[in-house]
Amino acid sequence: MDELTSGELKRLGDSRMLMQREWSPCRYHCPVHADVRSYIELAARGRWREAIDVIRERLPFASVCGRVCHHPCEANCRRAGVDEAVAIREVKRFVSEQQGASGATVRRVVQDKAPVAIVGAGPAGMAAALDLALLGYRPTVFEKFAVAGGIPATAIPPYRLPRDVLQQDIDWICAHGVTVVTGVEIGKDKTLADLKSEGFAAIVIATGLALSRTLPIPGANHERVYPVLDFLTAVCSDRAPRIGSDVVVIGGGNVAMDAARTAVRLGATRVRAMCLEAEDEMPAWDWERSEAAEEGVGFIHRRGPTDIVIRDGRIVAVAARKVTRVFDADHRFDPRYDDADVVSVECDTVIMAIGQTADMGFLAGSPLAKDTRGRLTYDSATHQTSDPSIFACGEIVTAPGSVVEACASGQRAAKGVDLFLSGKPIRLADALPPVIGEMAPDTAAKVSKSPRNAVLQRAADERRRDSLPIDANFTADAAMHEAQRCMGCGGGAEVLIDKCAACLTCLRVCPFDIPVVTDVARIESSLCQACGMCIVECPANAIVSRSWDTREEIGNTAARLAGAGAGPKVVAYINGYHAPAAAWGASAEDALPGVLEVWLPSVSRLGVAEMLRAIENGADGIVVVAGYLGGDRYPTVRERMARRVEQLRAMLGEIGMNPERIQLVHCADEGRDAMRRAIVEATGKIAAC
Amino acid sequence: MSEPVSKLESALRAGTFVFTGEIGPPKGTHIEPVIHEAVASLKGRCAAVNVTDIQTAVMRASSVAGCKLLLDAGVEPVLQMVCRDRNRLALQSDLLGAHILGIRNVLALTGDHTTLGDHPQSMPVYDLDSVGLLEAIVRLESGTDMGRDMKGNPNQLDGSPRFFKGCCVTPCAEVVDPQIIKLEKKVAAGAQFVQTQAVYDPAAFEAFMRNVESLKVPVLVGIVMLKSAAMAKYMNRSVPGVVVPEWIITRLTEASKEDRQKVSIEICGQLIRQMKSCCQGAHLMTLGWDHCVPEIIAAAEA
Amino acid sequence: MIVAERKPMDEIVAMLAPHRKVLVLGCGGCVTVCLTGGEKQAELLAGQLRLAARQAGRTLEAAFDCITRQCEREFFDNLTEDPRTYDAVLSIACGAGVQYMSELYPEVPILPGMNTTFLASNVAGGVWEEYCRGCGDCVLAWTGGICPITQCSKSLINGTCGGTNNGKCEVNPEMECGWLRIYERLKALGQLDNYRTLRAARDHRKDRGGGVRRLVLKDMAESQESGNE
Incomplete structure (x- = not known):
């Protein structure tokens, strides 16, 4: 990490650019590198509209991912070292669904560049189309199904992803000038050559893995043996297939779990998943497996089907042999069996969920090259196929992955298309800023604990009876409170080394003992908790915040004071850490006359300079509404705030102003009514000045 | 051994138990009553009488003037000289002047800090400390001053003074060792007699005297008259190195108002009686009650 | 290090009375370390002076700036504000800085915002004590x-x-x-x-x-x- 100087800061223009110097792990590990920390921070302040815009800046399928993302952000969340990871996905789910499709900003640009065809309206294709539209191209997406969305539309069961949630994302993407043509299958209704001749300057193949793999075993072609995608697509299209009462799902992945749980919902009395893997080897996410188990799905581990036993035209069992190993020593998939150990598993319906494969039908009549294994030839560095104007992205060329990974691939391909159509060599910069390191345990120990907010999950007995979502969205309060658990990793203090006088003040005021001062102060970003105490107290103004800055609030306060007209004006700085979501937004409709409420995540960053400026800008007085002892997220805030208020009062006294103009109350965690009463009382004292 | 330069020096050499007294010049020019009192009560009873030098940093008439008037009235003065107010130029100059006026005893003191007095804003000088002042006196006696001429040789005086040089010590300080070392340095620098800070603890004083025996300088124990229990308590509280024991406070408290002076005199007498065997004299600081001196001496000799 | 304390406000206000446009100049050296004369204090003092002027019914333009050390010529090149465009500069460096700046800008009144007190060591957070008299x-x-x-x-x-x-x-x-x-x-x-x-x-x-x-x-x-x- 390069050291920062005031010159460099000036060059960056905005201190928020400092966030680019190092990434928090949530952002770094997100395939589309959504600015997680920023949108969580906005959510923590109830700024939902701004939050959704930050999310959608990188993630077009915000609502879908709010439901189904495998959330590597959470898996890498540093809060886990303190108590539990922040429930990022759930916050995102609340933010996106609360805003809906119309709530997020649509950034329309002039689309005067070439038309581009995208084959497949799944996450990869739609993400590519959106980015191309934003770059000024005219994208048209061709989709063989009647609905856009790809797997989320056709194979993710509605209890995991309600259709209207998906539609929010599709609508928002389309609002950017993305045209989706459904019911047109390339290779059948049109060929790639047709698209070219229609004037599409480039084509992006994003057809995904649309076919289910099956096992070449006896009985596999029985009508009650369903390839998993056929089964799920039918369910998603409200054409639920007929199944019996005793279902065996073959496979141990996430799609197998979806199929098994869907079978439960279709009324099967017994559903079992049979897989090669032992429980801890299964590719399905832990939570998918445990939720399936709760809903009554049974598991048959370490069995490989050899035969679907059919008697009198009906399936009666699956014969399966013992699996002696699944992976070789290098953890490559290489199963071995014991043919002497074969069991017969009773059932009347079988769903084959052992993986998906590409449907290469789009190639019909096209000279595009395939490799020896029949896969589309593709250069991962450029996304180009053997025809340089035809690109590929998504699962057809990547490993099977999640929605967010498909989006990342689509976005990368869009960049490739843009470079190609601009006549530039396709060089895709994949370099990322460094990720901040792990937090030392003794620092983690100083962070106040705050348990993760749970989402309300319906009882398994109840949810297995319908296709409604299995859990509820966060309430606004819970979403906000959960977002407030974010430690703002990497959003902390940065020292301008040219201004630092090595005075040790930062070291003395840091509640977490992070700064080290040698020739200048150094504040290790992986340890900094972003409380901002040092920023406020630094006598050289040599420490800046990478993330939210109280000075931004000063600007807002100045404007609000200027706009407040005649009459008494009091600024109330409120420590919002404990406040419910409603309170943050309350100041507009619920405001006390003559009181401008300024809500801050913590008053830790409220300095004397800011408050003095408010007085200068026309405030008659200031009420600082701080929390109780321990009522702030950071230690020592109460004591520091008391000192700052005393300092300001003394400064006013020096110039003949009544120090009583500055009031400090401690009730930020007592609720809106108590706060209003305290502000009224304090305002009375100010009015008497 | 050279001729004694003063009656005080003679008296101490003679080995008799010597009394000295002390007066303070007034804040103003009206000095006659002080001199009159000294003549009436101290003359003939005290071998010499100290004249304080802007005592406790409260501005008063000069010590030299008081000394000169005592001399004229037939009382031998001891010129107190503090380092607080004058640099080495002024100190040497005043020493020469004092000698010219016939003053022969000098008590070299550091002096209470300016901030304790009535001109706390004034500049504290302390160009020399008490040891340096004694060295300066010895230098003048040897015919040179502290300065150097162009060639780097000491400046020669046209006529040199001679003084009987004294210094002060606090025998009952909580930590007495640094006091004793400082006293050794003063003696090494030229001090010939010692007048102590007030002493109320004969046992501690005796122990102190054993420690300084080897210095072979006459010591006059300091006796400050306690006019009331309140004053005793004040001294305990505020005067460094002075501890007034409980029995004295009790006696003063129990005494009726008209008896108080008598009791005070008795206490002084008793203290001197207890300590006279281990020292060479007593320095009586009556703080204006000079008329009590005859009775104190009588009580001390009873 | 050198310790300096801000002068009483009345004295500063009186000093600045003839001036309408003032630059409060902090010093990034000793006085920043003893928390009395750095950029933050310059910022606060400028704000306080503007308010004081407003209280007194007059207008005062008070800006602030800070350089690494006011006792070295080269650091004055880093000034953001030009002292010559001000009626006066209120320097909150030690006395050395004030005088040195006066020599560099003979045409501008350079006024002392501080009383320079002693050579100190830090004895506790926010506490400095005299350790040397030079x-x-x-x-x-x-x-x-x-x-x-x-x-x-x-x-x-x-x-x-x-x-x-x-x-x-x-x-x-x-x-x-x-x-x-x-x-x-x-x-x-x-x-x-x-x-x-x-x-x-x-x-x-x-x-x-x-x-x-x-x-x-x-x-x-x-x-x-x-x-x-």
């Missing part, structure tokens, strides 16, 4: 590392006076007797002979007695004339 003739070698010039209120050199009271100085019951500390330290070091040795009167030419003191390093010194270019 006497020019260090005696610490024989005083157990405790300075009698600074720590003794009378700057005595031959030992404690009669004013030591329960280990405290007669001047201030909060202040320890410097000489008692020296005595204890020398005793602990087994160096009491250093106490016993008679110390000659000091040569005050090395102190304030000799006019302006200079340090000229022969091997580094530039000629004054060219240095001023």
Whole structure:
């Protein structure tokens, strides 16, 4: 990490650019590198509209991912070292669904560049189309199904992803000038050559893995043996297939779990998943497996089907042999069996969920090259196929992955298309800023604990009876409170080394003992908790915040004071850490006359300079509404705030102003009514000045 | 051994138990009553009488003037000289002047800090400390001053003074060792007699005297008259190195108002009686009650 | 380091009374470290002065700036504000900075916002204490590392006076007797002979007695004339 100087800061223009110097792990590990920390921070302040815009800046399928993302952000969340990871996905789910499709900003640009065809309206294709539209191209997406969305539309069961949630994302993407043509299958209704001749300057193949793999075993072609995608697509299209009462799902992945749980919902009395893997080897996410188990799905581990036993035209069992190993020593998939150990598993319906494969039908009549294994030839560095104007992205060329990974691939391909159509060599910069390191345990120990907010999950007995979502969205309060658990990793203090006088003040005021001062102060970003105490107290103004800055609030306060007209004006700085979501937004409709409420995540960053400026800008007085002892997220805030208020009062006294103009109350965690009463009382004292 | 330069020096050499007294010049020019009192009560009873030098940093008439008037009235003065107010130029100059006026005893003191007095804003000088002042006196006696001429040789005086040089010590300080070392340095620098800070603890004083025996300088124990229990308590509280024991406070408290002076005199007498065997004299600081001196001496000799 | 404290507000206000446009200039050196004269204090003081002027019914334009050190010519190149465009500069550096700046900007009144007090060490967060008086003739070698010039209120050199009271100085019951500390330290070091040795009167030419003191390093010194270019 390069050291920062005031010159460099000036060059960056905005201190928020400092966030680019190092990434928090949530952002770094997100395939589309959504600015997680920023949108969580906005959510923590109830700024939902701004939050959704930050999310959608990188993630077009915000609502879908709010439901189904495998959330590597959470898996890498540093809060886990303190108590539990922040429930990022759930916050995102609340933010996106609360805003809906119309709530997020649509950034329309002039689309005067070439038309581009995208084959497949799944996450990869739609993400590519959106980015191309934003770059000024005219994208048209061709989709063989009647609905856009790809797997989320056709194979993710509605209890995991309600259709209207998906539609929010599709609508928002389309609002950017993305045209989706459904019911047109390339290779059948049109060929790639047709698209070219229609004037599409480039084509992006994003057809995904649309076919289910099956096992070449006896009985596999029985009508009650369903390839998993056929089964799920039918369910998603409200054409639920007929199944019996005793279902065996073959496979141990996430799609197998979806199929098994869907079978439960279709009324099967017994559903079992049979897989090669032992429980801890299964590719399905832990939570998918445990939720399936709760809903009554049974598991048959370490069995490989050899035969679907059919008697009198009906399936009666699956014969399966013992699996002696699944992976070789290098953890490559290489199963071995014991043919002497074969069991017969009773059932009347079988769903084959052992993986998906590409449907290469789009190639019909096209000279595009395939490799020896029949896969589309593709250069991962450029996304180009053997025809340089035809690109590929998504699962057809990547490993099977999640929605967010498909989006990342689509976005990368869009960049490739843009470079190609601009006549530039396709060089895709994949370099990322460094990720901040792990937090030392003794620092983690100083962070106040705050348990993760749970989402309300319906009882398994109840949810297995319908296709409604299995859990509820966060309430606004819970979403906000959960977002407030974010430690703002990497959003902390940065020292301008040219201004630092090595005075040790930062070291003395840091509640977490992070700064080290040698020739200048150094504040290790992986340890900094972003409380901002040092920023406020630094006598050289040599420490800046990478993330939210109280000075931004000063600007807002100045404007609000200027706009407040005649009459008494009091600024109330409120420590919002404990406040419910409603309170943050309350100041507009619920405001006390003559009181401008300024809500801050913590008053830790409220300095004397800011408050003095408010007085200068026309405030008659200031009420600082701080929390109780321990009522702030950071230690020592109460004591520091008391000192700052005393300092300001003394400064006013020096110039003949009544120090009583500055009031400090401690009730930020007592609720809106108590706060209003305290502000009224304090305002009375100010009015008497 | 050279001729004694003063009656005080003679008296101490003679080995008799010597009394000295002390007066303070007034804040103003009206000095006659002080001199009159000294003549009436101290003359003939005290071998010499100290004249304080802007005592406790409260501005008063000069010590030299008081000394000169005592001399004229037939009382031998001891010129107190503090380092607080004058640099080495002024100190040497005043020493020469004092000698010219016939003053022969000098008590070299550091002096209470300016901030304790009535001109706390004034500049504290302390160009020399008490040891340096004694060295300066010895230098003048040897015919040179502290300065150097162009060639780097000491400046020669046209006529040199001679003084009987004294210094002060606090025998009952909580930590007495640094006091004793400082006293050794003063003696090494030229001090010939010692007048102590007030002493109320004969046992501690005796122990102190054993420690300084080897210095072979006459010591006059300091006796400050306690006019009331309140004053005793004040001294305990505020005067460094002075501890007034409980029995004295009790006696003063129990005494009726008209008896108080008598009791005070008795206490002084008793203290001197207890300590006279281990020292060479007593320095009586009556703080204006000079008329009590005859009775104190009588009580001390009873 | 040098400690300076902000002057009383009344004095500053009176000083600035004839001026309408003032630059409050902080110093990034000692006074930043002792939290009294850095950029933050300059910012606060400028705000306070604007408010004070408004209270008094007049207008005052007060901006702030700060440079690394006001006692070096080169750092003035880094000023964001041009002092010549102001009626006056209120420097909150130590007295050295104020005077030095006055020499660099002879056409601008450079006013002192601070009282420069002492050479200090930090004894606790937010607490500085005088440790050196710059006497020019260090005696610490024989005083157990405790300075009698600074720590003794009378700057005595031959030992404690009669004013030591329960280990405290007669001047201030909060202040320890410097000489008692020296005595204890020398005793602990087994160096009491250093106490016993008679110390000659000091040569005050090395102190304030000799006019302006200079340090000229022969091997580094530039000629004054060219240095001023």
